[in-house]
Amino acid sequence: MTKVNNKVVAVTGAASGIGRALAVRLAAKGASLALSDINEAGLRETAELLRDAKGKVTTHVVDVRSRDAVYAYATEAEYQHGCVDVIINNAGLSVWSTIEEISYEDFELVLNVNLWGVIYGTKAFLPLLRRRPEGHIVNISSINAMVPFAKNGPYNISKYAVLGLCETLVQELQGEPIHVTCVHPGGIQTNIAHAAKGVTEAEAAFFGRIARTSADKAAKTIISGIEGNKERVYVGLDAKAMATAKRLMPALTVKVFGKLSRASIGQ
Ligand SMILES: NC(=O)c1ccc[n+]([C@@H]2O[C@H](COP(=O)([O-])OP(=O)(O)OC[C@H]3O[C@@H](n4cnc5c(N)ncnc54)[C@H](O)[C@@H]3O)[C@@H](O)[C@H]2O)c1
Structure with missing residues (x-):
């Protein structure tokens, strides 16, 4: 996607964090937005921030765990905007527990949001993107797709799987716009x-101390990656350093970050 200006962009998980920051930056660039989230109140707050946006902004209450809801979102977004050029599958969450202790219900919750939600978003919007001269699928994985963290197993697994999904899409859509x-x-x-x-x-306080990048900076990096047609975008120096460490010393990196993440949770 050479420029997001004047494009129609659908963003999931737009009620908070990176999704909201993406909405604000995309609107400032003149994109029209079809924003969704399961959190209706948060979505309304995001829309309020975009009151003076040049492009059209629509909001859609969508639980990405529901295939039907995601397909209805795609249909509604295309109906209200006339087309969709970009889908950003951003909605995500985590449940903190070890693989041994986590319930199957919580395991499924994480995979249903972080993996199935992204698969539904990809498959529901792909036919819409095909109707455009150029389309773009953006899936938010994590550095946890390279370096896992203890007590975050289902999240790590979902993010590794999103990378696999993206790499397969790159192969299958090669040569297409x-x-x-x-x-x-x-x-x-x-x-x-x-x-x-x-x-x-x-644990939340520890995360607050190690998370060094603002959501706004993350949104800026992601949009520049989209406009540069990058297949992989690392956000933050920590992500770049960890990806390099994993590439150079895979086994050692997993062990070292295992120790660090276990120490951070007092184990
Ligand atoms: N914050 C980080 O450090 C970090 C690091 C790597 C990756 N990510 C990824 O970035 C994405 C955005 O996360 P964030 O950090 O902005 O977190 P956040 O909690 O601020 O925002 C996540 C949004 O997803 C929404 N959501 C959750 N379940 C949903 C569902 N079933 N249907 C629809 N929406 C749902 C939430 O309501 C929320 O608005 C996630 O995929 C996350 O895994 C975040």
Whole structure:
């Protein structure tokens, strides 16, 4: 996507954090937005921030765990805007627990939002992108797709899988005017740790200390990656350093970050 200006962009998880920051920056560039989230009140707050936007802004209450709801969102976005050029599958959450202790319900919750939500968003919007001269699929993974963290197993697994989804899409859409960007943020200052089920105050505070990048800076980096047609975007110096460490010393990096993440949770 050479420029997002005047394009129609659909963003999931737009009620908070990176999704909201993306909405603000995209609107400032003149994009029209079809914003969705499960959190209706938060979505309204995001829309309020965009009151003076040049482009059209629509909001859609969508639970990305529901295939039907995501398909209805795609239909409604195209109906209200006339087309959709970019889908950003951003909605995500975590449940903090070990693989041994986590319930199957919580395991499924994380995979249903972070993986199935992204698969539904990709498949529901792809036919719309095909109707455009150029389209773009942006899936928000994480640095956890390279370096896992203890007590965050389902999240790590979902983010590795999103990378696999993106790489397969790159292969399958090669030579077509539909670009794919997989985004790997490091620690970003958002509500994600506080919102996570099972997280203790100490763990959320630790996340707050290590998350060095603002949501606004993350949004800026992601948009420049989209406009540069980057297949992979690392957000933050921490993400870049961790990805390099994993590439150079894969086994050692997993062990070292295992120790660090276990120490951070007092194990
Ligand atoms: N914050 C970080 O450090 C970080 C790092 C790497 C990746 N990410 C990823 O970035 C994305 C955005 O997260 P964030 O940090 O802005 O967190 P956030 O908690 O601030 O925002 C996540 C949004 O997703 C929405 N959401 C959750 N479940 C949903 C569902 N079932 N249907 C629709 N919407 C739902 C929430 O309501 C919320 O508005 C996520 O995919 C996350 O995994 C975040």
